[in-house]
Amino acid sequence: MTFTNTLTDPRVGTTLSRMFAAAADDDFAAAGIADRPGGFAAMSPQEQADAAARIYMPISAAGGQLLYSLVRAVRPATVVEFGTSFGISTLHLAAAVRDNGTGRVVSTELNADKAAAARRAFAETGLDDVVTVLEGDARETLADLDAGADFVLLDGWKDLCLPVLRLLEPRLAPGTLVVADDVELDGLRPYLDYVRDPANGYQSVTFPVEDGMEISCRL
Known part of the structure; x- marks a missing residue:
């Protein structure tokens, strides 16, 4: 029996290896982010995205494999990703969609240079036909999402x-999985408090991969 896994396609594997290697050299200090007036947190989302234009900030390899497995199991018609960056996580999502034989990935990115680089990566891996990158603020670009x-x-x-999740909630059918990366980062606390409160309609569990992923099922 032959099993299909696009992650093992040489084009995909080579591209991911190159991107993970580049991400290992991420240097926030060299990017000058910490030296910005008022600090990074004082910037607008667009200013933050542009300041971090050279920084990958990727999921881990194990996190990517988890995403691939979840999408293979769920077989979603539309995968929505908030935060393309250079496209490492998107490639894992797109590989799963390709292997499912159905579906698409709609991803969002604020920085124009990152969006362009991600599109090149999707083209060189042959996955560009299942990925759409929406460039701009996700709170605006996802407002007009044409499907669930x-x-x-x-x-x-x-x-x-949290604002992006609240925007998408009217499009979340019961059983939809919502995954958030980097549970250990302080900035995610309002989101975690929300999905962990049963009154808000989620069953949520933390998966211990790298900085943690919160996997929440819409009830």
Whole structure:
């Protein structure tokens, strides 16, 4: 029996290896982020995205494999990702969609240079036909989403994860999985408090991979 896993396609594997290697060299100090007037937190989301234009801030390899497995199992028609960056997580999502034989990935990115680099990565791996990158503020670009959100990855600026989730909630059917990366970062606390409160309609569990992923099922 032959099993299909696009993550093992040489084009995908080579691209991911190159991107993970580049991400290992992420240097916030060299990017001058800490030296910005008022500090990074004082910037607008667009200013933050532009300041971090050279920084990958990726999911881990194990986190990518988890996302791939979840999408394979759920078989969503539309995967929505908040925070493309250079496209490492998107490639894992797109590989799963490709192997499912159905579905698409709609991803969002604030920085124009990162969006362009991600599109090049999708083209060189042959996955560009299942990925759409919406450039701009996700709170605006996802407002006009033309379908339900059947699987959601929240991995953009942490203070925006809750507003983006609230924006998408009318499109979340019961059983939809919502995954947020970097549980250990302080900026995600309002989001975690929200999805962990049973009154808000989620069953939520923390998965211990790298900085933690919060996996929440819409009830």
